[in-house]
Amino acid sequence: xxxxxxxxxxxxxxxxxxxxxxxxxxxxxxxxxxxxxxxxxxxxxxxxxxxxxxxxxxxxxxxxxxxxxxxxxxxxxxxxxxxxxxxxxxxxxxxxxxxxxxxxxxxxxxxxxxxxxxxxxxxxxxxxxxxxxxxxxxxxxxxxxxxxxxxxxxxxxxxxxxxxxxxxxxxxxxxxxxxxxxxxxxxxxxxxxxxxxxxxxxxxxxxxxxxxxxxxxxxxxxxxxxxxxxxxxxxxxxxxxxxxxxxxxxxxxxxxxxxxxxxxxxxxxxxxxxxxxxxxxxxxxxxxxxxxxxxxxxxxxxxxxxxxxxxxxxxxxxxxxxxxxxxxxxxx
Numbered sequence: 169x170x171x172x173x174x175x176x177x178x179x180x181x182x183x184x185x186x187x188x189x190x191x192x193x194x195x196x197x198x199x200x201x202x203x204x205x206x207x208x209x210x211x212x213x214x215x216x217x218x219x220x221x222x223x224x225x226x227x228x229x230x231x232x233x234x235x236x237x238x239x240x241x242x243x244x245x246x247x248x249x250x251x252x253x254x255x256x257x258x259x260x261x262x263x264x265x266x267x268x269x270x271x272x273x274x275x276x277x278x279x280x281x282x283x284x285x286x287x288x289x290x291x292x293x294x295x296x297x298x299x300x301x302x303x304x305x306x307x308x309x310x311x312x313x314x315x316x317x318x319x320x321x322x323x324x325x326x327x328x329x330x331x332x333x334x335x336x337x338x339x340x341x342x343x344x345x346x347x348x349x350x351x352x353x354x355x356x357x358x359x360x361x362x363x364x365x366x367x368x369x370x371x372x373x374x375x376x377x378x379x380x381x382x383x384x385x386x387x388x389x390x391x392x393x394x395x396x397x398x399x400x401x402x403x404x405x406x407x408x409x410x411x412x413x414x415x416x417x418x419x420x421x422x423x424x425x426x427x428x429x430x431x432x433x434x435x436x437x438x439x440x441x442x443x444x445x446x447x448x449x450x451x452x453x454x455x456x457x458x459x460x461x462x463x464x465x466x467x468x469x470x471x472x473x474x475x476x477x478x479x480x481x482x483x484x485x486x487x488x489x490x491x492x493x494x495x496x497x498x499x500x
Contacts, residue, residue, distance in 0.1 A: 181413035183352055184406065207488060214454040217490050221370075221422040223306045224460065226261025228493065229253070230308075232268070242283075242290040250300030260301055263294060264308040264372065264426075271323070275316030277362035278324045291367040308370040308426065313358070313407070314393035318345040323362075331361045347393040349407050359414040372426040373407060374462070404428065408458035426462050426493060459491035468498020 195213055199206035229249060245263075253260045269284065270276040279287040297304040320328045320342045332339040334357035348354045363371060393403060408427050415423035455461070463479075466472050476494050483489040 180352075180356060181410070181417055184350060203485070207485075210453075210488065214488075215457050217456045217459065217488050219422065220459050220491060221306075221424050223261040223369075224424050224491075227259045228262040228264055228308070229260060230264035230266060230495075231497075232266035232499070242286075242293075246293075246300040250305075254301050260303075260305060262306045262308055262370070264310070266310045267312065269309055270311075272316075272321075275312040276322045277311070277318070277358075277366065278322070278327055279366070288367065306369040307367075308372055308424075309366060309368040310372040310374050311363075312374055313347050313349070316347060318347075318362070327362065327365065331357055334361050349393050349403075349410050355410050355414070359411075359418070364418065370424040370426070371411060372462070373411060374426070374428065405455055405458070408455070412458050423458075424460065425458055426460055427458060428462055428464060453487065456488040456490065460493050461489055461491065463492060463494045465499035466495050468496070472498070 197206055197209045199209060231249075249263075250260075267274065269280060271278045271280050284290055291307055293299045294305045294307050299305070316322075318328070318331060320339075323331070329339040331345070332341075332343065335345060335353055337343050337345075345354065347358075349358075393407065404427065408425050411425045412423040415421070415425075463476060473496075476492075480492055483492075
């Protein structure tokens, strides 16, 4: 724990709050060379890596984004992706739609009507198995919460009006809402009004507030999301906590949030061996509670694949991070 904050249980999910005393918690790990005992001690305060929902252990499909663009929308996706998986007798569990599923640029929470004129029908066809694959599938949607202000221009009118009212603001003011996941009202409004209305099963949090530093260069992906109010709490971990906790509270099922795990993989900087640079306040400790981690926009070559083979056991043996997703075909 930081000396400046604690969890407050008086909200839909336990929430961050400033300490009311000057108390500081200190944890001392004594394990010598018994590294297994050290990890066991770590789980005593951070918890064990949770199981993911069953579909997460199967095959995921994602491509940015030609398989469902070009005006054909879900028909192209159904024919060029789902039917091909069925024709080749390949397993498939989760369909992942990258950022072109929504309106605007980096982010929106409204389906792009030119590509998905009937979002409900499209999602329903995935869920009930009446699709080109012939079996029920789960849906994951890519979002960039920290890179986006919710505005009347980028959202469907009914969605924007509902969100404004949930925030206690008259929709006629057409106010823009900056992302702030440290604000209870914003977080609950985002989850209940925006995200769950998409009917997606899971979300790809890409990215909340990814600050990275590698090879002497630094930068930030995804924009800020209320980190000025974080009172010393790592923004990536907090956003993953909020997503997972709301999922469990509202849906009552195992959560899955694909995320850029703090301390492990800067977005577009994974071009050499991954060396686990310290990217965040705590270097990623306790990130194992929010699987699965995604290793960024990587290149599809053998060197990068080899770096992942080395990274995964090291991360599992030092940070308990045991669930990863990597773009096998490469983004670049």
